[in-house]
Amino acid sequence: MTSLLQRVKSNMAIFAHRKARGMLDGEYCSVFRGRSLDFDDLRAYVPGDEVRDIDWKASARHGSPLVKRYMAVRRQTVILVTDTGRNMAAAAYSGETKKDIAVMALGVMGYLAHRHGDMAGLVCGDSGGTTSLPAKGGEAHLERLLRQVDSTATLDAAPSRIEDQLHHVARNVRGRNLLFVVADEVAANPAFGQLLRRLRAQHEVLWLTVRDAGLAPGEPLLQPEQALPDSYSVSGSHPLLAHLARDPAVAAAYATAVAERDAGRKAMLRQAGITEGEVDGTGGVMTALFALLERHRRAG
Template identity: 75%
Template sequence: MASLLQRVKSKTAIFAHRKARGMLDGEYGSVFRGRSLDFDDLRAYLPGDEVRDIDWKASARHGSPLIRRYVAVRRQTVLLVTDTGRNMAAEARSGEVKKDIAVLALGVLGYLAHRHGDLVGLVCGDASSTHPLPAKGGEAHLERLLRHVDSHTTLDGAASRIQDQLDYVARNVTGRHLLFVVADELAGDPATAKLLRRLRAQHEVLWLTIRDAHLAPSGGAGEGWSPDRDPVTGPDSYSVADSSLLAPPPALSAAVAHAYEKATADRDAGRRAMLRAAGITDGEVESSGDVVTALFALLERHRRAG
């Protein structure tokens, strides 16, 4: 069976150039604040580096800006938190299975942590149960975490409920960690907002939403509909939440399509407002091709917000 971590590494090939990879590593390293650090060495300044890290005396001698680099005295812990309910076995906006995008995103962040010598753990589950896996180091351990998510996310599983996994973390995880949450399109509500504020008070939290497939294409009912998806000439489409048959876009009136788009926009706005009110940096992806650049932007926004 092909290694999931190897797939992650191949997707990050866009950052194989040393300077670009250094920028991605730098964004990750900036997430933890107040960690105990020892001076390591100097390197050339790169766009996005903190000005306060410039060694001005060394820069004057060298003739160009140099950044002081540090190494952590102790390793940090990154906790991957994700939904393995059946919602994540449905299609994303790109047509890919959402769990494949989730595994890639978790793998990229986990691999960054591994490169920095940090420990990586996992909390995942659905509405029926939550599964914690302890934080450890090493590529073999990260591969096991990714395989656990991949094998436990199925269409015949229980419904998704990421709030249960977040509640588990709030009740059982002590110390200050980096939580990287990958989830479906969560709707905002007061109970979840309260839970998020509690988590953010103790941990650094990054949130990545995987967008659902478009059920009513913007631009009108039936636009972009492919005949091989028509329930008469091709496979039926069902909601993974309750197994109900979904009407194809040609069957939707303009009013229904508009109402669907408005409900989706309202839910998205509510989720974004809830996360930002809790002080959580959030991002969204529609496909596996978005993951690396989305994570880079997520880490950069988190650094700037701090």
């Protein structure tokens, strides 16, 4: 059986030829900021910050409240959170299954944690239940986490509902950790937004969205003159008739619906103070994660 972690490490090695591995490591380290003797920098105060972290002298000079940030020196915990419902067994925009992209992204983040001496745990599941594997170190443990995701995200799984896994984290995960969430293109709603704000108040949260396949199966890989195969929705099991995909009115309505859903999700995450990235294939995972970590640092 091929090691999933070995695939992850091979992908990272290829990426390292194009971007310095140290840059990616640096972005990973910048996520963890905790109380220690190692002062890092100052940033603008935002609601929810500890009042005791305000640097009053610097704030007086600046004219608005500034808080101190510290580089954490203790071992950190990364909680990998992902959807293993049947939505993740569907096709992504690249034509690969979303599960394969999720495994690659979770593997890269988990391996970064391993290289830095941090521990990684997993919370995954669907609307039928949630599985939690405790945080530990080591490559064998990380392989087990990836196997759990790979083996459970199938077309026979229950429908996806990432909110259930996030509720599990909110109820059961103590301390301040890094939550790395890999999910489908979720729809926003007020209760979901409230849950995200609750999680962000306790944890650092990074969110990676796996992009859906286009309206036409295989899009954009197929040429306009090629025949389209019929497909079906894994969430509702209803057919998606191929000939409708080329109807301009259908395509326009679909594009509008996708844009509205994306805008709602982005606004919900932004209001919760959560940095989001997007990825549409395994080949783009490294670049997407690098950009996500960098945006999170800048938003700091």
